[in-house]
Structures are given as C-alpha cells and as structure tokens.
Amino acid sequence: MNPTLTRTLAYFKPYWKLLAVSALCSAIVGGMDGAFAYLVEPVLKKIFAGGETGIFLLIPLGIVALFALRGLARFTYDSTIQLAGQKAIQDIRNQVYASTVRMDMAFFTRRSTGELMSHATNDISTMQAGMANVVCGLFREILSACSLLGVIFYRNWQLALFSFVVIPLTAYPAQLIGKKIKRASGRSLNVMGGLTAILQESFSGIKVIKAFGLEGSAIERFRASNRDYFTQYRQYIKYDAMSMPVSETIISFGIAAVVYFGGSQVMSGRMTASEFFSFIAAMVMVFNPIKKLQNSYNSLQRSAGAAERVFRLLDEPRRVQERPHAVALGRSTGLVIFRDVSFSYGDEPILDGVSLEVQPNSMVALVGPSGSGKSTLVSLLPRFYDVAGGSITIDGYDIRDLTLDSLVNQIALVDQETTLFHDSIANNIRYGKPHATLDEVMEAAKAAYAHDFITQLPEGYDTSIGDRGVRLSGGQRQRICIARALLKNAPILILDEATSALDTESEQMVQKALDNLMQNRTTFVVAHRLSTVQHADSIVVLDEGRIVEQGTHETLLGAGGLYSRLHALQFSDSSAMENNGP
Template structure:
C-alpha cells in the first residue's frame, strides 16, 4: 500500500483532469443504472399496457442515451489517460534526474542496459497499472454503485444473495495478484538483462564481428530471452486463471438468484418485469466488478515495477553539496592532494598520496597499469570522495564547494572521446552551452579542428552520429579538446588523451593539447612517455603509492622505475623491424 500511495501522489498535480473524468464517470455509471432501472417500467408499459407512444419513442431515446454515454465515456477515458501519462512522465523525468545526480560508483554497480530498462520498461509497466486502476475505480466503481442501488431497490433479499459472492471473488484475486507482482518484478529484471545485452552488442558490434562471435552473442541473447519467457509465461498463466476463477464464483450467485427469483415469480411475489429488470441489473453489475478485480492484477504488476523504479529514485547520492558551501568563483590553479587514501571496496587503490601542483604547472602521472593514476584524476573533480585525506583547490577542501562551482574549475579530456549524436557545433558547445558561433569556431581553430570541420557536408552543423562514429579517432579527440578549450577552466585533466591514436593523429592532437594546456594547471596521464618529457613534474605511481617524483632528466638519472619504463618504450622504438 505504501508503494501504491506513493504512486498515486504523482497524480495530484493533475487533479482537474481527474475531476472532469470523475464527472464523466458519473454520466457513464448513471446511464448504465438508468438502463437497468427502466427495463421494468418499459416492459410493463409496452407489453402489459400496450402503450404504443412509448414504443415509438424508445429507439430515439436509446440513441440519445447512448450518444450521451459515448460522450461521457470519451471524456472520462481521455482525461484519465492523459493524467496518468503526465504522472508517468513526471516519474520518468525524476528517475532520470536522480540517476544523473548519482556518483560514478552507482553506474559501476548497475549496467547501462539495466538502467535503461528501468526508465523505459519498468515505468511503462507502471503506466499500464495507473491507467487500469484509476479508470477502474472511476468508471467501473461508479457503475457498480449505481447498479447496486437498482438491484437493492428491486429486491433487497435477492440483492443480498447476489452480493454475497462478490467478497469471495476477492480471495483468489488477492492471491493471484500477489503472485503476479513477484513474477512481474522478476520478468522486468530479465528484460533489463535483455536491454543490457542489446546495448553491449550494438555498441561493440565492430569487435564482435572482428572476432567472429556473432553466433555466440545470438546464443546468449536467445538464452536470456528464453529466461524472460520463463517468467512472463507464469505471469500469463496466473492472469488467465484470474477471470475463470471469478466467473465460476459469480455463476454461483447467478444460479442462486435465478432459483430464488424464479420461485418468487411463480408464487406471484414478484412480477416477471421486476425479475427481468433485476437480472439485467445484476448481469450488468458483474461486468464492472469483474473488470475491477481484473485491474487488481494490473495494479500488482504496476506495484512490482514501481518498487524497482523507486529503488533508483531512493538511491542516496554519495557525492552531495555541503550544507554550508564555501563561495568559490574561479580557482587560481593551485591543487593539492594531502595524505590521500582511497579504496573501492576493502582494498586500497591509493595509500597516503601527497601531491601539489602550482598554477600553470604540468604534472604527469605515470606507472604500470593498476598503479592508481586514473583514480588520482577521478578524485580531483569528486567523481569519488577520498577515503582519507583531502583534495584542495587554493587551500579549500573540494568537499566544501558546491558541485557546480567545482565542475566549473575543471576541463576533462580522456581516451574515451565521448561525443553525442548531435551537430559538431553543439558537441563543442558542451563546454559552454551559451557560446556564440564565433567562440565555437575559435575553439575549433585552437584545437586544429576547423579545417576538417569545414570539409564536412554541413560544416559545423554536420551531425556526427552516435558517439561520433562518422569521425576518425584523431578528429573525435580534437573536438573533445575544442570543447575543453571553450570551457576555459583553470584546471585541466588529460587521461591518456593520445593513447589510441596513430602517429600522424597524435601529432595533430598534441599540437591542440599544447594550446589547451597554456596557462592551466594540468594533470596528464600518459602511457606514451614521449608526450610528457617536458612536464614540469613527473610523478611515478606503483601499487597506489608515489615512488618517484621529478623532471624527466632527474628521474632518468636516478635509475628507478621511471628509467625502466623509459627504456622499455624507447628501446622498443629503436629496435629494427
């Protein structure tokens, strides 16, 4: 019930739509009750009293009544469904907004496909449930109340007999509904697995084809799809059991009414017209009650989906703004890691790391894979919070700054070259959303991207496709650099920005990076040592600890780990092919 109440809360802003729908529901319910009530006097007037005037007017009256009912039905369905859609839209907006506010650790725990499934499939299941329950409560509830009034007016004894079976139908409906809710949650989980496979295979299709593993992926997809069918089949089974079980119970009530009512007519305690009117009303009554009970299954599916959606909405962000943030406009560029330790789980990735970068300095981070280089760069913008110690900008702990203020100080260029399915101009403008066309072009020129952009079919208006698929690696990287140049942040983070490029592309990108690094405090992660030989300071990490620090010449002279890495790279380069 708590989940259901919470679900209904989202409908409150659209109360006026519910009011219109409710008023129309009274029209629908009132029409059904009036039809059932008028059966007896009409039959008496036409067949007993032979009133031909009423007989002649009856077709027109029926047409008018059903036109009125149709208008009411349209208003009720339209306004209740639009209200439900708007409520679901709010839920989908909220889950997306909440997800965007969560830390990177959350996205590491939850695959992209699963999150996509919760936002699309789970919320869609909630929409079906909301539409069913609200429509049922309004239309079928009002209709049932009106018809109950008719049958109690006609004969309260027969009404009690027919009414006794209604509570009994709730027993199987409740048990079946509970089972459907659990199966719905499990089937939605399997649908999340299917979405995850689709996302992975479509984004990695080049690798799959290159290794000839298409058939393996198809087999995996079929197995997951079969697993989903296993759960959805059970849901269908219980759904299919719902209606017959209720109809069998209702048949008992109908049989009892026919028995006792028939005896009453034979003993002249009741006229045939009254009995027929009662039977018509009772038959009409069972239909909305059956729909109400059927909607219970839809509600249970919606609650199962809602519980999964609310799990994401209720996820507490690990990285939040401080209660009393320190006002911060623009950093001068002094960055310090003071006795920083960090762990993802039980194992420490960084141990007591202390590092200072002064304004305008270029600090390079090198070391073997898994040494903690990317973790250092991830702690500076608070993608994660340190386990111990502190990261400081101009002497202020970054945890004391608003996240928006913090992010304005940082520009990031990493090896993933994240671009969006949009125009070139808008991808560059991601660094400054209100930038003019002239500013965008200036940033592109500084990133050595203007020339190839102008060769594109529509220049800066060219759509680059999903993840920039229409561009080469070097072109994508230069657009990312242009985006960072446009942001004009005082602190720059470069995470292996040239690691995946060929020599020619690397040369162009390195020229663009040199423009980007001017007058900025820069942290560089580079596997290619040739790109950081002139760094102001090279910090060597191993197993989460700083083992060496100095300039290229100083570190080579010491003959430590850096010298070993240097000899491995440059020695291999000088070996004849």
C-alpha cells in the same frame, strides 16, 4: 493503501483539474448504468401490462440518445484521465532520468547501462499501462457497480443478498493471485533488464563481434536470455489468465441462487416478471464492472512490481553529495593539494596515503604501471568519487565543501574515450559552454586545429557526426574534445591518456592542440607514453597506489628507479620495432 500505489498516485496531484473533469464524466457513465437497469421494470410494465405502445415506439430513440450521451461522457472521461496519466508518467520518466544522470560514478560502476535503460523504458512503460488501467477504470467501475447494486437492493433486497454475498468471496483468491502476478512481473522485468543489457553491449560492440566472428555466440546468448524472459513472463500469463475464471466460478453460485429463488417468487406470484427481468438486468450488468475491477487489480499488481523497481532507483542515495553550507568558488588560481589521500573500490584498495602539491599553471604528469592508481587519482579531483581518507583542496578549500557546480566549473577533461554525441559538431563543442556563439565555437576549433577539417565537411559546423562520432577519425574526434575543453576555459585541466589511441601523425596534430589547451592552466596528464611527458614541470610516479618517485624527467632518469626502468623498457621496445621495420 499500498505505499507504492500511494506514491505513484501522488504524481497525479498537479493534474487535479483533469481528474475532476474525468470524475464528473465517470459519474455520468456509472450513473447511467444504474438508470438503465432501473428503467427496465417500469418501461416493460407500461408496455406489456399497460399496453402503452407509444412508449414502445420511443424506446429505440431513447436508447440511441442514452448511449450517445453515455459515449460523449465516456470519451471525455477516458481522454482526460489518460492525459493526466501520460503527464504523470512523463514526470516520472523525467525524474528517473534526472536522478540517474546526477548519480556519482560509483553508481554507474555498479549498474549496467542496459539495466538503467530498462528502468527508464520497460519499467516505466509497465507502470504507464497499469496506471492507465487502474486510474481510468477504477473510479468509473466502482461508481457503476455501486449504482447497479443500489438498483438490485431497491428491487429485491433478499435476492440482492444472494448475488452480493459471493462478491466478497472473490477477494481472497484475487488478492492471492495478485501477489503472484506482482512477483512474476518483478522477476520478468529483472530478466528484461539483462536482455536490454545484451542489446546495448551487442550494438555498441558490433565491430568486435564481427571481427572475431562471434555473431553466432552473440545470437545464442540473446536467445538464452530471451528464453529466460519468456519463462518468467509465462508465470504472469498463467496467473493473469487464472484470475477471471476463478472469480466467475465463485460468482456463478450467486447467479444460480438468484435464478432459482427469483424464478420461484415469479411463479408463486410474489414478484412480477418485469421486476424479475429488471433485477436480472441489473445483476448481470453489475458483474461486468466487478470483472473489470478484477482486471484492473491484476494490472495494478503488475504495475506495482515495476513501480517498486523504479522507486528503488529513485531512492538510491548518492555517495557524492553537496554539503548543506557548501561554498560557491569563483575562478580558482589552480592550486591543488592532495593530503594523505586514500581510496578503494569496495574492499580493493587503490590509493594509500597519496600527498601531492600542484602549483598554479604547472604541468604534472602521472605515470606508472597499469593499475597503479593514476586515473583514479585524477577522478577524485572533480568528485567522480569521494576520498576514503585524507583531503583534496583547491585554493585552500576542501573540494567537499564546494558546491558541485562551482567545482565542475574549475575543471576540464579530455580522455582517451573521446565521448561525442549524435549531434552537430558545433553542438558537441558547445558542451563546454552551452550558450556559446558560433564565433566562440570557431575560435575554440581553430585553437584545437580542428577548424580546417570541419570546414571541409559537407555541412561544416552543422555536420552531424553520428553515434559516438563514428563519421570522424580518431584524431578528429580528439580535436573536437579539445575544442570543447578550450571553450570551457577552466583553470584546471585533466588529460587522461588523451593521445594513447592515436597514430603518430594524428598524435602530433593533437599534441599541438593540447599545447594550446595547457597554456595558463594547472594540468594533470595521465600517460603511458613517457615521451609525451618529458617536458612536464613535475613527473609523479605511482606504484600500487603510492607515490614512489617525483621529480623532473632528467632527475628521475638519473635516480635509476621505477621511472628509469619504465623509460628504458619503452624506448628499447621502440628501437626494436624500428630495427625490425621494413
């Protein structure tokens, strides 16, 4: 069996009871097809040859009763098997989401958000359709076909050979067309991933699109991608539509042979008309499940293309992994040491031999030109990425020897992106401590200078802030993020451009909140605005991935190096702006 199909069907294993019920009911449905075809001959014989009209009067009642029982069995079969299929798909979707969320940050730099969304939605939906068709139809149609084949071989094995011999002949074209369907399906799903990416980018960046009047070009880009999807999907339509006519044409030779030779036997008296009609009924009925099996096979191939994409995502290894005997670290003192740390994105070196010792409860500022490696350096601390060379230790433990959960518990992050979720303010703050009480949430908000504006909102802490917090100002969003970090109460804090996108008034309010947050914590501050780091215990200046200077604000100004030049440039620009102001 195809390994992709085997792996997909393994998800049904926990729901074997539902499968057992559906198997029993499908046996009833399939067996009734054979029974109906078998009873045609004796019933017709008794009516027309024996003249038993009483049986004729009971036939309508028998037909209704037979189909009512068959309908009940089919209903039970379809409902239980589809329920099992939906549960299996639910497990796959949960696994895909969990696996994706747990991937390291390098994974997300390689994949677009739209592509990942397409895997979790379009690919799994395609798998679901295929599994429903295959698992729901396969067992029932095989049983039905086998029971009907038994009847036609019992009635007349010579004629049965004429009808049966053509069935294997349909296998080769079915397999050939099925492979083409699988390839076409995979290509169309790849294009759909790009289409989903365009949607995600357009809706998240709608403000930029409108501000620059790019609606027309955005629409044309979407149309071009949608046209590519149609081109690929058209191939799938062509092959799917081709499969049934090819099979029916091959089968027609068997039907023609049966009609000719069977009719000859009836005319020569070697076979009665009732026997021939019973045989024809069974033969016509047996081709129906065979055609359905062909459709199921096509659906299976389309599903397999989607399943392969999903399983490739599930099987992608994590670059950041927890070691087998990792240590769970309790609350650390906050002593952090970088020893000869190197890192690169692919072939592009970012950090080269960085060594830095940060004492507990101290504030270290990382400054330097854009692209010097400041944000990358602090991203290595929570193991968003792993170092390429050297090591990072917390309280003497290499962070690669710590459990991921205990490492994450040591660190709180506030960055310029102010990531908030479409939820209430209270629940957004609770991301720092999921089981926090409302009193704890309010205390964190007060320390972040957010309580006053929250209580003025229509529903207070229960106010929904909209997608990415669009209902709040930049300063309000940042204070919610600070409250979240305060509630987490981690001993190590990373502030990555936490005030860079704020106006002066908002920055002052946020800076007060940050001052509360930094108390009694080891703090790493990444900043372009040098005015915000003048009081740091140590300022580390990076350039091209190396530490070129380190010291206090006064020491570095007096040294006349890169920090001094950056400081002079920033403050000369500020003075020029003030002189040119109104």
